[in-house]
Amino acid sequence: MPIQILDENTINKISAGEVVERPLNVVKELVENALDAKATTISVEIEKSGKKLISVCDNGCGMNKDDLQMSVCRHATSKITNFDDLSNIFSLGFRGEALPSIVSISMFTMKTQQKGESSGWQLSMNGESKPEMQPWAGAYGTTVEVRNLFFNTPAREKFLKSDITEKAKIISCLDEIALVRNDINLKIVSDGKVVSDYHKTDSKLQRIEDVLGKNISQKLKHISFRHPKVEIDGYITTRQNSFPQKNMQYLFVNGRCVNYPKWLIHAIYQASKEAIPIGRHPGIILFLKTNPSDIDINVHPTKREIKFVQENQMYELFYSFIKNSLESDAPANIINIQNDAVSNNTTSTVSVPSSYKHSGGYGGIRYPSRQFRVEDYKSVYQTPIINKEEAVVPSQNSSVELKQTDLLRQDNFKFVGQIFDTYILVEKDKNFYIIDQHAAQERVRYEMFSNQLEQKNLKIQQLLIPDVFELQKSKAMLLKNNLDTFKNLGFDVEEFGDNSFRLTSYPALLGNNVNFIEIIDVLVSFLEEEKTTDVEQIKEKIIRASCRTSIKAGDKIYEQQAKSLLRELFACKMPWTCPHGRPTVYTLTLSDLEKFFKRV
16 A cells, blocks of 8 residues: 555544543543633533543633634644743643544533633534534533544444443542642532532642541641752651551642652652561652743643652652651641752752662662562562462572471371461471461461352341441442442442442451451552453452451461461362462471581
8 A cells, every 4th residue: 555644534533533532531621721721610420431421611711713624623722822831731631633533432512601701602412523513601611512422433332331330430530630729629420329529628638538538637737848840749658657558648749640660659659668668568649849941841741740850859858858747746737857868959968878879870879670569568479379289388598398288187296386476387207397477377268268259158247337438429329330240259339429438248267357448448549440340350359359358477486286287288289389379388407406506
């Protein structure tokens, strides 16, 4: 096929594929346009998760007839005039192809009226059609209606997730906007039902409570920092209030929600590693203000990725700031870090972790050669799971391989004790065994839960007093649509208000000293990324999350309890590793010790 120029319609649809992957992208674009138009009240309505209808109505400045016509032309914008303006843009967007891309794959209507005018104009387009203009008598501001999204690109709709997942993504995005813009009224309606109705407030903490719930806001303390390069206003969990997941971490830069850069999340975890238990995560909401010329927000079309100038110095600044914030005994109010901690042109004297290497490159930073993962800094074990029939326990000091049938098949072993409140010590047949009590019980509970589910014999424990809890709106929506799934897996959850629930029963094998609400939150977060939600699809996640309630490192364990645990462990199909692949047993032979002490 010879090279040829694409027609305008094809170009628009290709551009639409870059900008509009799902209804969420349309909602975000239209709401950000409303905010850039200085709207103080915004109403968002969706039907069928945005595929049937997306309507965004605002009380912003509105447009005249000429601007309305230009708004749907490619590369037309009121936010920049030349390339250099990109370095000083404070608005949330400028990409001129966004509205034309939306128009090309939907039935589109925009109504607008400028303040002070007696009437306005309406523009209508259906995909490839030419725009139709007509007078419109309404209120000042702008209303955009996007109907039948992807009606002329049906293949793209196949890649969407379930309606409830797509809806949850929209609600979650709008919640992010509500968090950073507590100065606006934001109403969200889905299929005729009001999901959220946020009223503007002078208090960021009040907006956090409105969006994330009181159980989150009460765990946060206010922190602030002022520096010539950046102003930070934020909230962070105290040492007693960490989370099982990383989903309570928000970063807003100049009013835009972005993903945490790798260097910044590394700084946070390094600064908090002494204050946050292994396997837990800090909750942190940061609002940053900086000169637009010191950041690059256009790393990705969605503007979720961001780069900072002088990341080397920024790393040290944030490391010092977060570390001091966590070490402070101040209550949930305000912590002010002195400005001389990091000056504009000097380097802080904080001790930066050696794992964070400095050299050339962007911002003067070189990351470790392997791929960055937060878990690398929180102790991760990766041990291959061993087949039952071939199960062996390797000793680091010996080549001896011990088959499963040789170990603890009867009770004729000697209980030696427990060390570091973490490891059980036993002796048998000139072998010495060190058992990780937490990993061992994780394996036991994992297989017990799995077996009960497979045999449809799950034992349930009723709560005398139901646990009442509240979820973020997007998560509450997912939970409401999956109550039967949770019940089949042992968690009997009932609706108890708009975003509140109560737990009345749970799987009995989890015991009593369990934070069931955390388990439910982990599972709902998992559902946010899943297209199918049948029991078999999420059973493994349920079991793994539930098994975290096992005996922990640091728990006292006595002889009879230890023996009972070991009997259960070696009755398992796979006793040599926990469900996450960590080893449960370490072995030393008499021969190993004799060689070490030069007896042979």
